[in-house]
Amino acid sequence: MNDPQHSILDTPPAGIRSLLDDAAAEDRLWSPNDLQDVFAHQWSAPLALDLGGLDDAFASRVEMLASSKHLLLRSFGDLLTHDRPPLPLLKLAKEFAKRCLNSPHSVIPHDVARVLYFASIAAALSGCQRRISTLDDERLAAGLRWAMAREWLAPEARDVLRSGLEALGFNGEVS
């Protein structure tokens, strides 16, 4: 579009209408490709940056947990796919996702936050054999299946969710 001013006059009315309507809408309309990009970014985002930002007191704790025992958990992906992830970090990751879900000003789309939320729970179930959610099995399984069904989900994230589902005793397939 080299000269928008000249082309706009010849734009069909429906195009102008769409522009005005969409410009007035401040909500983010995320396409599957957008969500894939955002999720990939969040999956590789530094843990210390997001989790440490939850609370000042958490920052040093996150750093300590992430680097303890030579785990070198640099990112959400590192944490959620680790064989034996530190439970406190998984709780912080779940808390981070929950806050994103509850905030209208969240920088992360709600669907991405919801997947991180269930992935944190799944990683605790399969990696630590611990439950960090008060949801009952059926509701938890429904949430894990919902997350697994996201078309934009990375395969390694889907594996984490599947492991959590199997740890609950459910078939790991999305029905």
Added chain:
Amino acid sequence: MMPTANQAGAGAQPTRWSLVARVHEGSDEARMEALGELLQRYLPVLHWYLGRHPGLDAHRREDLVQGFVASKILEQSILERADRSRGRFRTFLLNAFQNYIRDEVRRASAARRTPPGGPPLPLEDADGAAEDHNSLDRQFHQAWISQVVAMAVKGVEEECNRNDRADVWTIFQRRLLEPMLEGARPVPYGDLVKALKLDSPSQAANLLITAKRMFSRHLHAVVSETVSDPAQADAELEELKKCL
């Protein structure tokens, strides 16, 4: 030069058709500049409107538009005599332009010594004239809002240039303008993050929101200049959208 949002919109004294008012205020130089700006903005709509009339070639259309400017706006100063406290500038301009075209077509017909009820006039005498007339009026208002949008887009571009915000302008173009106006596929946020060296797709999405707010501000400012009271800008915008 395009006025800034602050000059044209919020914070300004309540004015009536403020864009038109500037044509009659200040020094000769300032008035001529204001008139030039006004014509630059709205002559494309008049050209576009005439282009929808059958039987008028490009030269004739150009003559009619230039004649309207010379005769009505410059010589007869219709903008100065208009009752700006009532109605909308676009309605006033459309009526004045239609009257001028009608008179000109009749004058031309008379000059050719055509018999009474002679050849169909481009603007009215054909069958179904009322329907055509309404359709043309609607198209005029559609062209008007398109031009308003074009000016708001120009305002966004200029503000981005002024403030060195190529990132905002690029995202506005790639994610909103081109998809909505040209049917282009929105460029994925991931591509924009790489191209603009952003931190994350979320940052790209936030920049789009910034661009949308900037666009809305400019849109409001442009519309405010053409209504009798800036407070009517929202209503005017809603009215214009009904034409789309």
